[in-house]
Amino acid sequence: MLDVYAGMLVTGVLFALVTVLFGDFLSNALDGIFDWMSGDLHHALQPMVIFSGITVMGGAGWLLTRYSAFGTAVILILAVLTAIGGSILIYLGYVKPMQNTESSVAFSMRDLVGRIGEVSVPVPASGCGEVVYRIGGSLTNQIAESFDGENIPSGVRVVTVDIRDGAVLVSPLDTHSTTRSDVNEL
Incomplete structure (x- = not known):
C-alpha cells in the first residue's frame, strides 16, 4: 500500500x-x-x-x-x-x-435600453451622434440616433429607448445641460 x-x-x-x-x-x-x-x-x-x-x-x-x-x-x-x-x-x-x-465588462446592447447616458457627440435629427454610458466601473461610447427626430446637443442626459442596427435610439431625459462630471453619477 x-x-x-x-x-x-x-x-x-x-x-x-x-x-x-x-x-x-x-x-x-x-x-x-x-x-x-x-x-x-x-x-x-x-x-x-x-x-x-x-x-x-x-x-x-x-x-x-x-x-x-x-x-x-x-x-x-x-x-x-x-x-x-x-x-x-x-x-x-x-x-x-x-x-x-470573476467579473466581466461585457454587456449586451439590449442592456442599454432604459439606461441613462450623456451625449458626447451631438445627435442630429436624422443622423448619428454618440452617447457615453457608465457600465460597471467603466465608460462606454455608443453610436446614437434620435428617437424623437430632434437635435440633441452635447452634454444632454438621454435615456435609451430602443436599439436598431447597432445604434441606440435615445430621447432627451431633461432639458438642462449637464457637465462631463455628471456622467460619474450615471
Whole structure:
C-alpha cells in the first residue's frame, strides 16, 4: 500500500507542476469538457479539487503507513477522510472565493435600453451622434440616433429607448445641460 500512496502523492505533485507550467494551454484545450455538469457539483469536481484530494490522500496514507501502528483498513479510512477534508478546504478556501471574484465588462446592447447616458457627440435629427454610458466601473461610447427626430446637443442626459442596427435610439431625459462630471453619477 505504501507504493500506492506514494504514487498518489507523486501524481498530485506532477499535476500541480503541469498545471503551473501549462495551465493556460490545458485550459483552452479542455474548454467545455465539463459543460455537461452544472451547479456547485461542477465546481466541486474541478481538477484542482480532485487532484488536491488525491495528493492529500497519498501524503496522509504514506505518512500513516510509515509512522503509525494502525492497520491497513484504518489507514485507508483515515487517508480517505483526510482527502475529503482537504478537498473541502481547497474548495471552500480557494475555488469558491475565486468564483466570486470573476467579473466581466461585457454587456449586451439590449442592456442599454432604459439606461441613462450623456451625449458626447451631438445627435442630429436624422443622423448619428454618440452617447457615453457608465457600465460597471467603466465608460462606454455608443453610436446614437434620435428617437424623437430632434437635435440633441452635447452634454444632454438621454435615456435609451430602443436599439436598431447597432445604434441606440435615445430621447432627451431633461432639458438642462449637464457637465462631463455628471456622467460619474450615471
